[in-house]
Amino acid sequence: MKILVIGASGRVGGKLVEQLLDDNHQVIGTTRQDKQLFDNSNYSQLDLDLTANKDEIQKQMDDDIEAVYFVAGSGGKDILEVDLHGAVKTMQAAQDKGIQRYIMLSSVYSMDTSKWDNPAIAELKEYYIGKHYADNWLVNDSTLDYTIVQPGALKERAGTGKIAINTNEAGENSIEDVAATLAAVLNADNASKKVFHMQNGDTEIKQAIANL
Ligand SMILES: NC(=O)c1ccc[n+]([C@@H]2O[C@H](COP(=O)([O-])OP(=O)(O)OC[C@H]3O[C@@H](n4cnc5c(N)ncnc54)[C@H](OP(=O)(O)O)[C@@H]3O)[C@@H](O)[C@H]2O)c1
Numbered sequence: 001m002k003i004l005v006i007g008a009s010g011r012v013g014g015k016l017v018e019q020l021l022d023d024n025h026q027v028i029g030t031t032r033q034d035k036q037l038f039d040n041s042n043y044s045q046l047d048l049d050l051t052a053n054k055d056e057i058q059k060q061m062d063d064d065i066e067a068v069y070f071v072a073g074s075g076g077k078d079i080l081e082v083d084l085h086g087a088v089k090t091m092q093a094a095q096d097k098g099i100q101r102y103i104m105l106s107s108v109y110s111m112d113t114s115k116w117d118n119p120a121i122a123e124l125k126e127y128y129i130g131k132h133y134a135d136n137w138l139v140n141d142s143t144l145d146y147t148i149v150q151p152g153a154l155k156e157r158a159g160t161g162k163i164a165i166n167t168n169e170a171g172e173n174s175i176e177d178v179a180a181t182l183a184a185v186l187n188a189d190n191a192s193k194k195v196f197h198m199q200n201g202d203t204e205i206k207q208a209i210a211n212l
Helices: 011-022 054-059 079-097 119-141 175-185 205-210
Strands: 002-006 026-030 043-046 067-070 101-105 145-151 153-155 162-165 172-174 194-200
Touching (some): 002 011, 011 175, 054 079, 067 079, 079 101, 101 175, 119 145, 162 205, 175 194, 175 205
Parallel strands (some): 002 026, 026 043, 067 101, 145 194, 153 172, 172 194
Antiparallel strands (some): 162 194
């Protein structure tokens, strides 16, 4: 498949691109950096700025893209423009181009406002608000064939290939396992129109997705 990865230079994005290339997909990765991120004949790169207007973003999307991943984020620096409006513009652009499959990297509790007043995550409240309304646009206002993956804390440690789904605890995640899970939902029929939380666990990723 020809796949657009928005945020290919990120910690998750980089691992996701590697996994998708290993799976023999053709990948277009986005970054505002000049340097070529991957040296692979199935990889090409796009300088896409999420603060650009929706029409400009749409013009940058090739007609034959079959799936879009959104794994970008402002790191709390520009939540409205990037994590919220930036994300929604990519959904609108994908939908208007006739691209159906859209996979969003979100965060645990993005859909559960009752958790946001917990003092342990209070400083992330504005981030959660941004992700909440972006995720809700995808679920309620788009016709896209979405999957929303909601990990807890991202950790730079080796993947185990095993996760737990929908435990309703924040938990930690190896970035490699998050990338592997994002790659695995691409063609999983039962991941379509699903929102799920993930963390490190004991179930093989493929099995955990099959159990959704
Ligand atoms: N940190 C956590 O513990 C955690 C937990 C759960 C979920 N998440 C979610 O996971 C996401 C990815 O995390 P990460 O650590 O992989 O992120 P990261 O390493 O900070 O990467 C951020 C990505 O977003 C892109 N980006 C930022 N601003 C942009 C803009 N204006 N236009 C286009 N691209 C832009 C960057 O591209 P450039 O190369 O152009 O800068 C980069 O590819 C987070 O944003 C968050 O939503 C994080």
